[in-house]
Amino acid sequence: MEFCEAIKKKRKELGLTQSQMISGVGITRFQFSKIESGNRKMYIDDLLKMFELRGIDGKSFWDEYFDNSDKKENQETITQKLTLAFYDSDLILAEKVRNALSDMKDISEEQRYHALLICKAIKGDISNIESDEKKGMIRLLFKEEDWTKNIDSLRIFGNAMTMFDESTRHVLMKSVLKEYQCLADKKEDTQLRIAEIWELYNFMCKDEQFLKLNSNWV
Numbered sequence: 001m002e003f004c005e006a007i008k009k010k011r012k013e014l015g016l017t018q019s020q021m022i023s024g025v026g027i028t029r030f031q032f033s034k035i036e037s038g039n040r041k042m043y044i045d046d047l048l049k050m051f052e053l054r055g056i057d058g059k060s061f062w063d064e065y066f067d068n069s070d071k072k073e074n075q076e077t078i079t080q081k082l083t084l085a086f087y088d089s090d091l092i093l094a095e096k097v098r099n100a101l102s103d104m105k106d107i108s109e110e111q112r113y114h115a116l117l118i119c120k121a122i123k124g125d126i127s128n129i130e131s132d133e134k135k136g137m138i139r140l141l142f143k144e145e146d147w148t149k150n151i152d153s154l155r156i157f158g159n160a161m162t163m164f165d166e167s168t169r170h171v172l173m174k175s176v177l178k179e180y181q182c183l184a185d186k187k188e189d190t191q192l193r194i195a196e197i198w199e200l201y202n203f204m205c206k207d208e209q210f211l212k213l214n215s216n217w218v
Contacts, residue, residue, distance in 0.1 A: 004038035148179035
């Protein structure tokens with residue numbers, strides 16, 4: 001089942017209108033209507049807030065509406081599952097998704113590494129990624145010369161940031177800042193991805209002068 005269909009079905013099961021379903025979430029009924037019709041992505045923060053406000057258990061939602069053996073499951077649904085598992089520190093769900101990915105032929109290499117990183121992060125074991133896997137992530141990250149323009153490469157960088165030493169992390173972040181000086185001109189999805197990367201870098205960076213100089217960037 002597609003994510004948009006599952007959300008709509010859950011809303012109807014609860015006997016709620018679209019306006020009631022999103023009350024307090026921070027999105028409009030028009031936006032939610034597009035989400036239910038499959039014409040707009042729902043960000044994980046909004047999804048988690050809606051689950052909380054409507055008393056929906058995230059794990060039960062995925063178990064009820066999505067069969068991990070379904071090869072038609074799309075990348076957006078998988079990403080949302082992994083992110084939900086990360087926020088809930090749900091290693092069982094994360095491993096379940098990762099195992100399902102291993103049986104899918106049409107899933108990107110980036111998505112497989114994303115699942116690995118999520119599982120490692122929940123375990124607190126991200127520094128112990130195997131050498132071959134690290135090389136694979138780095139190869140994928142820099143598969144294109146202008147890697148900062150590639151959304152998959154940006155996602156890998158964000159997820160694997162702790163894998164790099166401080167000096168390398170700093171150089172890579174400067175490349176991102178240079179490419180996205182005018183973030184307001186970019187698409188909404190790109191803005192969100194870059195903002196997430198900056199937030200994580202901001203948390204890890206020890207260079208207070210660098211952070212101060214770029215404090216108004218996002």
